[in-house]
Amino acid sequence: MAGEHGGPGAPPAGAEEATVPWRALLAEAVATLADGGVEGAEVEARRIVEEATGRDGADLLVHLDEPATVNGVAALDAMVARRLAGEPLQYVLGRWGFRxxxxxxxxxxxxxxxxxxxxxxxxxxxxxxxxxxxxxxxxxxxxxxxxxxxxxxxxxxxxxxxxxxxxxxxxxxxxxxxxxxxxxxxxxxxxxxxxxxxxxxxxxxxxxxxxxxxxxxxxxxxxxxxxxxxxxxxxxxxxxxxxxxxxxxxxxxxxxxxxxxxxxxxxxxxxxxxxxxxxxxxxxxxxxxxxxxxxxxxxxxxxxxxxxxxxxx
Ligand SMILES: C[S@@+](CC[C@H](N)C(=O)[O-])C[C@H]1O[C@@H](n2cnc3c(N)ncnc32)[C@H](O)[C@@H]1O
CATH class of the missing domain: 3.40.50.150 (Vaccinia Virus protein VP39)
Known part of the structure; x- marks a missing residue:
């Protein structure tokens, strides 16, 4: 999963910046969800990355090539794992739009x-x-x-x-x-x-x-x-x-x-x-x-x- 990019020598969560860009992590999340049988993996992965970065829509696009933070990667991994276990996306994100x-x-x-x-x-x-x-x-x-x-x-x-x-x-x-x-x-x-x-x-x-x-x-x-x-x-x-x-x-x-x-x-x-x-x-x-x-x-x-x-x- 995405967090493996940190490697065995990765610093503890939150300690310092990781170097993998969000774009690569997004692509990996799409592939992981699709492999796990999640329909609409692309849309769901994007929503999860938005949540992990705290950036919505166009704002995320602008920042996709920035390196992910260690905390961000940990949050992304946890959400992808929950989604793969079958939990609905809305609960994984912890919020959902209504009107x-x-x-x-x-x-x-x-x-x-x-x-x-x-x-x-x-x-x-x-x-x-x-x-x-x-x-x-x-x-x-x-x-x-x-x-x-x-x-x-x-x-x-x-x-x-x-x-x-x-x-x-x-x-x-x-x-x-x-x-x-x-x-x-x-x-x-x-x-x-x-x-x-x-x-x-x-x-x-x-x-x-x-x-x-x-x-x-x-x-x-x-x-x-x-x-x-x-x-x-x-x-x-x-x-x-x-x-x-x-x-x-x-x-x-x-x-x-x-x-x-x-x-x-x-x-x-x-x-x-x-x-x-x-x-x-x-x-x-x-x-x-x-x-x-x-x-x-x-x-x-x-x-x-x-x-x-x-x-x-
Ligand atoms: C289908 S959900 C609707 C939730 C929300 N209104 C929505 O549209 O997303 C039905 C809700 O009715 C509540 N409920 C079930 N029996 C009830 C009762 N006797 N009195 C009040 N609420 C009840 C449930 O706890 C649940 O939150």
């Missing part, structure tokens, strides 16, 4: 997915609609948004970052996820009274006085059935409680839709990510809960992945 955010992620939380970025679009569109409606009637108040099963905080923190002033509550049953979401909140410099991370089950830990006042309930809940087979890169590395809901896969979806009715403001919206085969069952659950204007929206690849449903006026 405008650079989120800390590790094995305590689900890796934020690109399709979930579209869920945030539905929330922002609804906040704009409600703002315009209120303005037309001469009213103004910060919207209240609740992200149930927040994991890393991806959805709720993206809403908070893109709709400044929104009162956003993030909730997760996993103490680990709550810790990661709180760290991400702190890292984004948005800590304060308008964004809060709560530990508990679904609506339970929310301030009781928000009942009937929530403008948008958004969730990407666990929606995998217990007997469903997941790809090893998911099943072996991501937290099972973030993925599996119960025997049918619809348990969390149904529970959130049922309980949302008493938390939503009049005509408030639920936006929920669902599995690609769950559209009809989720639609039926929303209607059974008494929600109206129930609709299923496609993701960027045309699959039915987001349920939206409204509380009565």
């Amino acid at each position: 405008t955010l650079d989120l800390m992620v590790d094995r305590r939380v689900l890796i934020p997915r690109p399709e979930t970025e579209g869920v945030v679009d539905h929330v922002l569109a609804e906040l704009a609609r409600r703002r315009d409606e209120m303005a037309a009637s001469g009213r103004a108040a910060p919207p209240v948004v609740v992200d149930l099963g927040c994991g890393s905080g991806a959805i709720g923190l993206a809403v908070a970052a893109e709709w400044r002033g929104a009162e956003v509550h993030l909730v997760d049953l996993s103490a680990d996820a709550v810790a990661v979401a709180r760290a991400n909140l702190a890292g984004l410099g948005m800590a304060g009274s308008t964004v809060a991370v709560h530990h508990g089950s679904w609506f339970d830990p929310l301030p009781p006085d928000r009942a009937g006042r929530v403008d948008v309930v958004v969730s990407n809940p666990p929606y995998v059935a217990a007997d469903e087979t997941l790809p090893p890169v998911v099943a072996d590395w991501e937290p099972a409680d973030a993925l599996v809901s119960g025997p049918t896969g619809l348990e969390a979806v149904e529970r959130i839709l049922t309980d949302a009715v008493s938390w939503l403001a009049p005509s408030g919206l639920v936006v929920m990510e669902i599995g690609a085969t769950q559209a009809e069952a989720a639609r039926a659950a929303a209607e059974a809960a008494g929600l109206v204007e129930v609709d299923v929206r496609p993701d960027l690849s045309g699959r039915d992945r987001a349920l939206v449903a409204r509380a009565a006026r």
